[in-house]
Amino acid sequence: DQQVKQNSPSLSVQEGRISILNCDYTNSMFDYFLWYKKYPAEGPTFLISISSIKDKNEDGRFTVFLNKSAKHLSLHIVPSQPGDSAVYFCAASARAGNNRKLIWGLGTSLAVNP
Amino acid sequence: EPEVTQTPSHQVTQMGQEVILRCVPISNHLYFYWYRQILGQKVEFLVSFYNNEISEKSEIFDDQFSVERPDGSNFTLKIRSTKLEDSAMYFCASSAGQRANQETQYFGPGTRLLVL
Numbered sequence: 001d002q003q004v005k006q007n008s009p010s011l012s013v014q015e016g017r018i019s020i021l022n023c024d025y026t027n028s029m030f031d032y033f034l035w036y037k038k039y040p041a042e043g044p045t046f047l048i049s050i051s052s053i054k055d056k057n058e059d060g061r062f063t064v065f066l067n068k069s070a071k072h073l074s075l076h077i078v079p080s081q082p083g084d085s086a087v088y089f090c091a092a093s094a095r096a097g098n099n100r101k102l103i104w105g106l107g108t109s110l111a112v113n114p
Numbered sequence: 115e116p117e118v119t120q121t122p123s124h125q126v127t128q129m130g131q132e133v134i135l136r137c138v139p140i141s142n143h144l145y146f147y148w149y150r151q152i153l154g155q156k157v158e159f160l161v162s163f164y165n166n167e168i169s170e171k172s173e174i175f176d177d178q179f180s181v182e183r184p185d186g187s188n189f190t191l192k193i194r195s196t197k198l199e200d201s202a203m204y205f206c207a208s209s210a211g212q213r214a215n216q217e218t219q220y221f222g223p224g225t226r227l228l229v230l
Contacts, residue, residue: 032217043118043205043221044157089157093217099169100145100209100217104157 003027004092006105013112019077021108023090026071030092034102035064035075038087047088048075080112116140118222120206126228127196135191135225137206146189147207147219148181150174157205163189196229203227 005024013019021035031052036044050057050064050073057064063076077084087109091102119138127133139146148160161181162169168181178194189208193200203224210216 034218036221041224041226043120043223046218046220049218091157095212097169098145098164098212099162100212100219101147101159101162101170101172102149102157102207102219103159106156 003030003103004090004105006090006108008108009106010109010111013080013110015082015112015114016079019075019080019084019110019112021075021077021088021090021110023073023075023105024071025073025092027092027094027103028071029094030103031095032093032100033064033066033073034091034093035062036089036091037084038089038107044089077110080110082112082114084112085110118206118208118220120204120222120225122225123223124226124228126230129198129229130195133193133196133227135193135204135206135227137189137191137222138187139189139206139208140210140220141187143208143210143220145169145209145211145219146181146183147209148191149205149207149221150202151205152199152202160191160204193227196227198229201227201229 034049035047038044066073087107089107090105093100121136146163151157161171180192206222207219209219
């Protein structure tokens with residue numbers, strides 16, 4: 001099941017520069033997309049989301065872009081900070097009755113170097 | 115800030131034993147979920163729960179699994195007879211609703227289950 005793909009297992013960025021994490025999906029029924037950040041031995045922490053009716057959502061240093069025609073979304077972190085070092089997961093969902101199960105990518109491990 | 119809590123943080127059990135993983139969702143949330151992540155693999159959906167019944171369950175969620183909301187605060191996942199392949203990190207999540215801005219699922223810290 002590869003409905004959500006994060007093709008880069010890891011990314012290394014210098015502090016202060018932009019981090020761009022990418023995610024592709026195949027299911028055109030997905031209408032809600034989320035990014036989560038995860039530290040080892042902790043649960044996923046919600047970062048930012050975007051509905052399919054939008055193409056951009058911004059929250060402080062984090063911006064998510066959605067390109068529906070390409071079935072692609074990206075998370076931009078600017079400026080990157082060492083505390084941003086974590087695994088970032090892309091997740092997507094489609095409404096199905098009383099259920100909004102999340103389909104997850106494999107994650108991208110981001111290292112922000114001082 | 116409200117958060118999802120899970121107990122225990124770690125559980126070691128013998129194959130064939132029953133385990134109960136406990137979760138306290140965010141208090142005004144209505145939708146509850148269990149996910150798991152086997153080491154090195156994707157986070158996988160197990161089950162969703164709303165209005166005291168299962169909304170959807172995955173293929174993983176077979177007859178050995180059950181969920182319950184025994185009172186107004188707890189949400190439990192029971193594995194009746196554990197198998198070695200049940201070893202994973204189990205995450206509970208909750209969301210407020212289905213409308214825009216209510217759909218975000220918030221996750222607990224997880225329970226690491228090791229079946230020997």
